[in-house]
Structures are given as C-alpha cells and as structure tokens.
Amino acid sequence: MATRYWVISLPVQNSAASLWSRLQESISKRSFDTLLYRFNIPNIRVGTLDSLLSLSDDLLKSNSFIEGVSHKIRRQIEELEKVSGVVSSSLTVDGVPVDSYLTRFVWDEAKYPTMSPLRETVDGIHVQIAKIEDDLKVRVAEHNNVRSQLNAINRKQAGSLAVRDLSNLVKPQDIITSEHLTTLLAVVSKYSQKDWLSSYETLTTYVVPRSSKKLHEDNEYALYTVTLFSRDADNFRTKARERGFQIRDFEYNPETQESRKQELEKLMQDQDTLRSSLLQWCYTSYGEVFSSWMHFCAVRIFVESILRYGLPPSFLSVVLAPSVKSEKKVRSILEELCDSTNSTYWKSEDDGGMGGALGGDADAHPYVSFTINLI
The missing domain is CATH 3.30.70.120 (Alpha-Beta Plaits)
Incomplete structure (x- = not known):
C-alpha cells in the first residue's frame, strides 16, 4: 500500500x-x-468568489489539523496493537481499506449534502474531528491512568529491598507479635551480612538471641527479621541506622494483603478492558476521521481549482x-x-x-x- x-x-x-x-x-x-x-467530485455549491477566497485561507490550516488527528489515532492503534500482541490489521472505512477508499472515493451525499454552503460543510467536518480528538484525549488519559497505577505497583515489586513492597516476601510465621515482643524487618547491604549477624544481638539490650532469619536477597540487599521487646524497638532502629542497617516499617495484615492482591487483579483487568475498548474505538474513529478528511480534500481541490481556473x-x-x-x-x-x-x-x-x-x-x-x- x-x-x-x-x-x-x-x-x-x-x-x-x-x-x-x-x-x-x-x-x-x-x-x-x-x-x-x-478523484470524483460531485457538483458542489460554488457560492460567491468572496466566500471561496475566505474559505481558501482556512483550508490549509484545517487540513493540517485533520491530518494530525488522523496520525494521532493511527499511532495510538500501532502502540496498542504492539502492547496487546495483536497482529496489525488493515485500517478501514466502513470495511473498505483506507487506500481503496481514497483511490475509489465516492462523495457521501447523505452526510454532506452538495447543496449546503461549503463553509458549513468544512466547519462541520472541523467540529466533528475536534470532538473525536477530545474524546481520544479523555480515553487515552483514562487508560494511561490505570497503566500508571499498575506501573507504580510493579516498580514497588521490582525495586530493591530498600524501597520495594515487602508484603509478598513476608509470611505470617515470619512475624512474632505479642504483648511484649515484636518482629522488625532489617534491610542489610549484601556485603554487610556478616556484620549484621555478628552484631544485631548486641545493638540493644532486649534482643531475642538467634532470632534473625534471612527472608530474601536481591542484587544489593538482604532482608532479615529480628525479634525483640516492643519497648526497645525505637532504640533498636536508631542503633541499627548508626551501623548502616535500614529497619523497614512493616505491619503484617492478612486483610491488607488480600486487599492489595484484589486491587492488583482489578487494575490488570481494568487495563485489559480499557485497552481493548480504546483499540476498538480507535479503529472506528480512524475510519470516521479518514472519511471526513477525504471529503475535506474534495472540497479543498474544488475550491482551489475554481480560484485557479475560474468559473464555470x-x-x-x-x-x-x-x-x-x-x-x-x-x-x-x-x-x-x-x-x-x-x-x-x-x-x-x-x-x-x-x-x-x-x-x-x-x-x-x-x-x-x-x-x-x-x-
């Protein structure tokens, strides 16, 4: 093509x-x-020479706008197809490939009556395309909002132990919470693990001996538990920070865990639904924009030809x-x-x-x- x-x-x-x-x-x-x-153009209502001159001044600018919206929708389709793994399909106007629609163009009298003033036809096309562009912005923003929320969650899951969400790394049996005892989570540099294991029991007075257990390790850090008396927790955080160990705030809550899981599943479902809906809307809207664009081009070639070659x-x-x-x-x-x-x-x-x-x-x-x- x-x-x-x-x-x-x-x-x-x-x-x-x-x-x-x-x-x-x-x-x-x-x-x-x-x-x-x-390129078959019907007998369009000519109007006055002044009206054609006035219209001619706006045709180039309007054409750039319509062409720009067409390209925006096409790029959006390409992006959505790539992300969705959809095989790129031929863009159509009412089932007719766009190149065939252009090369076999037929004026739609029902939609654009030839007896209507040319200014009315052009303005009508411009308003229609502007509405489609506004609708595109709203739909893309809605889709991008959900995608951004998912990306934020994924970044939390994929980041280092210093910043990522720890909820999927910690099991109920890893945490001890009682009237007097609490379990903290320490993020230790990968190369400081020996230092941690040899010193955590003596950082403060009320640490449970041999209570530290490694839960996870990434390229930079290791995640350890440590159990101690609750009243000593703040003091332990301070002493740990002085030694270069980070104590992450964490409270295990099964209900919160389940809620986060459901939120993630809902966001993923919403993203798939919005992406599919946006793609179908883009297919339809591209056809509408392209059809309007070709009718606009017919008006443009008609007006410029009258101004160039004269009447009739x-x-x-x-x-x-x-x-x-x-x-x-x-x-x-x-x-x-x-x-x-x-x-x-x-x-x-x-x-x-x-x-x-x-x-x-x-x-x-x-x-x-x-x-x-x-x-």
Missing part, C-alpha cells in the same frame, strides 16, 4: 474524458509504476501515487498537460518563476496539487 498520494486537478481545455485519456497514456508510457485514479468549474481531479524516483517525471507530464504559457509562469523558484514566490505545495505548479500522507 502506498502511504503518500498526490491529489491533483488539471484545467480542462476541451473535455475531461480526452484529458483523462491523455494523462493515462502518458503515465503508462513514461511512469508505468505510478498508480493513477480519478472545468477541471479534472485525479489521485496519483508516484514513487520517489518517478516524481520529477510525473510532474513533467502534468505540466505538459497544462497551458504552456501558464506552465512557464508557474515554474518553481529554482527555475526563476512565480511558484516559489507564492510558496506552498499547491502554488508551486501550474495546476492545483497537494499531498496526502497516510502515516
């Missing part, structure tokens, strides 16, 4: 059918690898997908099909003509031209 297309309109001197035949013949002979299609509307609009190496050749073919004096006037700045002075893709040629980038 091509990802970059040109939408072109050429002025018709005699008949659109004969111009189309000449274009097909030239492309097939001199640039046979270039895809070429008619007499132009041939087409879609091409030339390869990079064929672009100059195709541009040459298109210029040859325009009036020769007009072609000289509209040469690009590099050739000393007016095209570069006016700027913009559409103004650099003696015909109307702009690019559609699908990605």
Whole structure:
C-alpha cells in the first residue's frame, strides 16, 4: 500500500474524458509504476468568489489539523496493537481499506449534502474531528491512568529491598507479635551480612538471641527479621541506622494483603478492558476521521481549482501515487498537460518563476496539487 498520494486537478481545455485519456497514456508510457485514479467530485455549491477566497485561507490550516488527528489515532492503534500482541490489521472505512477508499472515493451525499454552503460543510467536518480528538484525549488519559497505577505497583515489586513492597516476601510465621515482643524487618547491604549477624544481638539490650532469619536477597540487599521487646524497638532502629542497617516499617495484615492482591487483579483487568475498548474505538474513529478528511480534500481541490481556473468549474481531479524516483517525471507530464504559457509562469523558484514566490505545495505548479500522507 502506498502511504503518500498526490491529489491533483488539471484545467480542462476541451473535455475531461480526452484529458483523462491523455494523462493515462502518458503515465503508462513514461511512469508505468505510478498508480493513477480519478478523484470524483460531485457538483458542489460554488457560492460567491468572496466566500471561496475566505474559505481558501482556512483550508490549509484545517487540513493540517485533520491530518494530525488522523496520525494521532493511527499511532495510538500501532502502540496498542504492539502492547496487546495483536497482529496489525488493515485500517478501514466502513470495511473498505483506507487506500481503496481514497483511490475509489465516492462523495457521501447523505452526510454532506452538495447543496449546503461549503463553509458549513468544512466547519462541520472541523467540529466533528475536534470532538473525536477530545474524546481520544479523555480515553487515552483514562487508560494511561490505570497503566500508571499498575506501573507504580510493579516498580514497588521490582525495586530493591530498600524501597520495594515487602508484603509478598513476608509470611505470617515470619512475624512474632505479642504483648511484649515484636518482629522488625532489617534491610542489610549484601556485603554487610556478616556484620549484621555478628552484631544485631548486641545493638540493644532486649534482643531475642538467634532470632534473625534471612527472608530474601536481591542484587544489593538482604532482608532479615529480628525479634525483640516492643519497648526497645525505637532504640533498636536508631542503633541499627548508626551501623548502616535500614529497619523497614512493616505491619503484617492478612486483610491488607488480600486487599492489595484484589486491587492488583482489578487494575490488570481494568487495563485489559480499557485497552481493548480504546483499540476498538480507535479503529472506528480512524475510519470516521479518514472519511471526513477525504471529503475535506474534495472540497479543498474544488475550491482551489475554481480560484485557479475560474468559473464555470472545468477541471479534472485525479489521485496519483508516484514513487520517489518517478516524481520529477510525473510532474513533467502534468505540466505538459497544462497551458504552456501558464506552465512557464508557474515554474518553481529554482527555475526563476512565480511558484516559489507564492510558496506552498499547491502554488508551486501550474495546476492545483497537494499531498496526502497516510502515516
């Protein structure tokens, strides 16, 4: 599938059918690898010249906005498919692949009545796309919020013993809690374990001898228990800190443990549900945005052609997908099909003509031209 297309309109001197035949013949002979299609635009309500001039000023900016929203949704789809392990699927508009929808474009009269003022059609498309973009932001934020909560929990589980959640490392039998005794959890540097084992009993007076047991070890630290009289706990924390041992605050609570487990399971379920829902919404919304974008492009090519070639509307609009190496050749073919004096006037700045002075893709040629980038 091509990802970059040109939408072109050429002025018709005699008949659109004969111009189309000449274009097909030239492309097939001199640039046979270039895809070429008619871009059919219905008889749209023209309005006044002033209204077209006013509309033309907004078309480029609006096109950038719509194209940007299209790309945002596409990137979101790619990200979600990658995370979900979903095989990338062809994006569609009502079941039709987007490239086919573009190259076989048919105006939707029911959605965009051709007798409506062009400004009304363009503004309606802009409002619709803006609403979809706002909806995207809300849905992505909701999904990212759950993902952030999960990431925070996972960081706690994956960090070093100095910072990670210890609840899944400690069993009920590791903790002694009575009227007079309590068990503390000490985080000891991996290389200070001998020091801990030889000194913990004498850090304070009321430590239970041989009460320290190693529960876990990571790349940096080891986790030990130590049992002592409750009244001596604060003093022990102070003495341990002076020796470089960290006493972690921890209270074993089976209900809290179960609650955390359920919270984690719910977050994981919510993330899967939100991700699936967001992906399906993106598939549908991309189709809506793309369809609106193509109708917008039809209005744009119509307006620019009227302003370029005059009234009554007499132009041939087409879609091409030339390869990079064929672009100059195709541009040459298109210029040859325009009036020769007009072609000289509209040469690009590099050739000393007016095209570069006016700027913009559409103004650099003696015909109307702009690019559609699908990605």
